Amino acid sequence: MTAFGHAWLDEFPLERHGIYLNHGTVGVTPLAVTRARAAILEAIERHPARYMLRELMRLDASTAAKPADRPRLREAATKIATFLGCAADGLVFVDNATSGICAVLRSLPLAPGDEILLPDHAYGGVARAAAFIARERGATVSTFVLPFPDCTPERVVASVAAAITPRTRVALLDHVTSESALVLPLAAMAAVCRARGIAVLVDGAHAPGAIPVDIEALGVDWYAANLHKWAFAPRACGVLWAAPERRAGLHPTVISWGVTNDDWLSEFDWTGTRDPSPWLAAPAGIAFMEERLGLEAMRAYNHELAWRSATSLAQRWGRAFETPKTMIGCMVSVPLPERLGPGDAANAQRVRDALLFEHGIEVPVLARAEMLWVRLSIQVYNEASDIERLAEAVDAIGLSHASRDRSA
Ligand SMILES: Cc1ncc(COP(=O)(O)O)c(C=O)c1O
Structure with missing residues (x-):
């Protein structure tokens, strides 16, 4: 079986430019499942x-x-x-x-x-x-x-x-x-x-x-x-x-x-x-999970990558990450660096928009406990390089935020 990661994008209709770290919000339907659904719709119409x-x-x-x-x-x-x-x-x-x-x-x-x-x-x-x-x-x-x-x-x-x-x-x-x-x-x-x-x-x-x-x-x-x-x-x-x-x-x-x-x-x-x-x-x-991906393999990959991503990003961003490993599944929320500005809803939206429109990264940014958080969804089509791209984008947004503050 192909190792999980970008090679599995062939099984999904996602756009290839950009990075999708938001499987959790409304899901992504695999091509095989959409085909199964189309066959059902045709059977109904007969x-x-x-x-x-x-x-x-x-x-x-x-x-x-x-x-x-x-x-x-x-x-x-x-x-x-x-x-x-x-x-x-x-x-x-x-x-x-x-x-x-x-x-x-x-x-x-x-x-x-x-x-x-x-x-x-x-x-x-x-x-x-x-x-x-x-x-x-x-x-x-x-x-x-x-x-x-x-x-x-x-x-x-x-x-x-x-x-x-x-x-x-x-x-x-x-x-x-x-x-x-x-x-x-x-x-x-x-x-x-x-x-x-x-x-x-x-x-x-x-x-x-x-x-x-x-x-x-x-x-x-x-x-x-x-x-x-x-x-x-x-x-x-x-x-x-x-x-x-x-x-x-x-x-x-x-x-x-x-x-x-x-x-x-x-x-x-x-x-x-x-x-x-x-x-x-x-x-x-x-059937896609059980027969094509392997249920345990899918969960283990998603969970492990979510955990590794959270711990390494938190370290890079100078934040404590206190969630126990047993309390995360395929998603994880990580506090963003302080230099991105205040932990309020308006700033969360600004950062989320910047990630999507300036860096092509779809990922929720949320305000909680007076901090900004990014919620990573990890699915089999994601890999560590997606997280690296996110980290680089956050660095760039942090820099532009800091220079905007200096000129204000
Ligand atoms: C915990 C939780 N409950 C309920 C919902 C609502 O799901 P839906 O819009 O599919 O009903 C969501 C959506 O993300 C959710 O995260």
């Missing part, structure tokens, strides 16, 4: 009504073309469930992690005064959705502070334990945080919550593909995730898993025929006419 109304799922038994067959959507869900360590009757497809999380929060019987607990590193869109839904019910969102940058699994577990109150009803916990790219000790955090009778909803947007996910072993109530980030599914492809006792009363955000069936699978499997090809092609993304 007889759309039969495919969509009889083969894809069953609204009721009378619509089955071949009753002995499993509907195609359930067949795809079965393959994904195996990959994620859960039974297929607990897993549904949704558009993305956001819609899975909103479905759960909207289905919860929250009462005035109840609290949704989430970390200060929660993804912005998710935190806003939680605040909106809480407000509708007279409930509130309570935010706990993750120990950062100096974090350890033990301190993270202690931070959630200390934040639980008698009003906490549900904890919304990230498996991998977005901006800070921390792999959180989810099973231990969930155990603390459950011991206090609090339900746990996981935001696993960045987990499938990037790190091993064994949903049923985590001891959580719901797990929402994306396959279009690190599991190479076409966009948009999310999943939602619910524990057996959490399925009754769980509704998608769009209500349709299945609502009268008293069966959560049929409710989620049909939310109106839509393009099902990202979901049906998701198993091709799993």
Whole structure:
């Protein structure tokens, strides 16, 4: 097998000029998966009504073309469930992690005064959705502070334990945080919550593909995730898993025929006419990882390069890098050098724009803990020379920033 690195760009449609260090944001679909999706779209168009109304799922038994067959959507869900360590009757497809999380929060019987607990590193869109839904019910969102940058699994577990109150009803916990790219000790955090009778909803947007996910072993109530980030599914492809006792009363955000069936699978499997090809092609993304890349080899390469890049960049930039190796996966956030200027949102945007427009490097730059951070996503098409190019670009931006300050 070809060693990972730029040679693997042949398998992806990415532009060749420039450097892509942002696989995590919306994923990159391999050419092989796009071809699999195109074949599905062609199969649909050969007889759309039969495919969509009889083969894809069953609204009721009378619509089955071949009753002995499993509907195609359930067949795809079965393959994904195996990959994620859960039974297929607990897993549904949704558009993305956001819609899975909103479905759960909207289905919860929250009462005035109840609290949704989430970390200060929660993804912005998710935190806003939680605040909106809480407000509708007279409930509130309570935010706990993750120990950062100096974090350890033990301190993270202690931070959630200390934040639980008698009003906490549900904890919304990230498996991998977005901006800070921390792999959180989810099973231990969930155990603390459950011991206090609090339900746990996981935001696993960045987990499938990037790190091993064994949903049923985590001891959580719901797990929402994306396959279009690190599991190479076409966009948009999310999943939602619910524990057996959490399925009754769980509704998608769009209500349709299945609502009268008293069966959560049929409710989620049909939310109106839509393009099902990202979901049906998701198993091709799993096959790409397992058969083409090698799942373990891919993860080991990405993790190792992420770790080496973070430690060497931090050293070069005169910054402490305190994240334990066990708390990163294929992404890592590294503090940028102080000479780049203040750790605020406007400066983060300026540096991010300069990296993209002046140096051709796509990578998020974020402001946190009064510093600027760069979040590196490492995928098999990246190699150490990409990180060297980033370091050189940061040097150049730092120089221009310093000379601008001198002339001001
Ligand atoms: C932790 C986390 N949750 C949720 C999301 C939202 O994902 P989507 O837009 O696919 O729903 C993201 C996106 O990057 C994320 O990082």
